[in-house]
Amino acid sequence: MTVHEEQEAAPVWGRWFGLWSFLLVWPRALLLQVAHPAVSAGVEQHSAYREDPWKRAYRTLDQLQRLIYADPADGAALGRTLRYGHRDMHGTDRHGLRYHALQPELFLWVHATYLDSLITLTELSGTPLTSRERDQLYTEWRTTGRHLGLREQHLPPDFDAFTAYYATMLPILEATPCVEELLGPATLTPPAFVGRSRVGTVCWRTLGRLLFPHLIRVTVALLPSPAATAMGLAAVHPVYRLTARAAALFLNALPYRLRCMPCAAQTVSNHRAGAHTLPANAAVPRTRRTRRADIPTITDRKHP
Template sequence: MQTATHPTTAAHRRDEGYFPAGSMLRRVQAQRAVGLLYGQRALSIGAIKPLNYVGTSEHTAGKQAPFKRLVRTGLAFETIYFGTRAEADKVLAYVHKMHERVNGELPEDAGATPAGTPYSALHGPLMLWTVAVMMDSAETLHELLVGRLTADEREALWQDWRRFALLFGTPEEVLPADHAAFRAYYAAEIAAADAHLTPEAHHVGRFTAYSIPTRAIGRPAMEVHNMLILGSLPPRVRELYGLRWNGAQERLHRVTAAAIRNGLAVLPGRVTEGANTAVFRSVAAEERRRLRNGIRTPHVAG
């Protein structure tokens, strides 16, 4: 696994982490509006690549508790975004050990990808796609709910995500060199012939994005949450899921997002910024409670 070297400056001796205060990735992910939504959005888009989805699904024991897995991933990533290098290195070592076991072959045809196609969690292009949907979701949701980024900020954000990818061992040669190259790559992947949802990916991608197990969010707030994610998806992804979207929804989406941006802008940073650890853990706890009572995370009908 590739990891960044530790410069011997006083700042790094204090172990400020791989993404110290002021780095674009940290600035964006510290916005709670981004941190709360980007993972669900990234998962629903990431599922359109069968090798990525099936490789993950075939090597997880948590199918009955998808939010527990999502929360575990979210907490691990927040450790890398906000923690010390020592804390991040523990997470990276653990994830690398898990990824070494994730390899196999596609058991059946999945759209344009034939049965028998090999996959590995350590295969560069698959690693890139995993990071790409996270970067795109972070950038998209920041611009939707917090504010537009300048061209220089977008470039700095992608360079930080490149570093994030390298920490996980992604080969540098598969990573787009700059933000413009990343955007070209991402658009091509969304439009590619191999974009396809297996039946399980269709099911899991939808209910994970639109059905949070929580008692803290009422139905009206949940409907706003769902509309924000749905409206932010690339049109082709909505089509693959069979999700309806029209002009009236688009107008309501724009108005709602603007209202949230304006509201967040006047709130103090202690409210709008920081890790989402407490929220993530409450979601996992509620899913556990429901499972104990025989209630599975539901399928969401379109």
């Protein structure tokens, strides 16, 4: 089997998510997530992202990659671990509305931003999905949602229903405190390994002041227009979307092993060998002292 055939044999969801070019739309997904008032409140009140936003972003990406590339048993285990970690995340958003991280509408919104961003990447790359690929991708996305703990009634039944759901969500987004921080000072906080030295911190912030405003404009250029309007973001010059397109075309033109993140390359090899889809070095976290009965579920009931 050739490398191209290996690539085509891989699941659509994992094939695109594992590309380095996915990092072009990754910030877009995060921005859309925290533009939801309840998601923003949860991040503000229960996350240490202000201290090291880069570590938090990496952990989020790592968790999602392991979930996407896991086989059904491991995917379910990862989902239980993720839900257990969110069991105590609840509070009140800035509009005075109570929320809980395990509300299905919040889990669904976060999960939905990844699918929409991945589709944006395919269009940006000049290779929009065929109808068959889109249907396959949506089936795989629903499977990952079930691993997360979402139930059938929480997930739109088909892609057309998803599109309608997504359109209704965009107008409720807003310029939350998390959005303002991600578009401003948060990126100037250096990663922990850089911030250990004063020289590293100064260099990071100096470079950041020159580079990050342009990267932020690229992210804004890739947002859906209704979302940007709801967040009160001004339109950016079309050159920023063209820059993202050029970067995607360049990264996706690299040899397959180079344009893939390590987890995706390993998954393709495992798929060829008929082995587990979860990379060998991505151990499933265990809650050894926690009974399965204590793992919370995502339900429509009112959480405390």
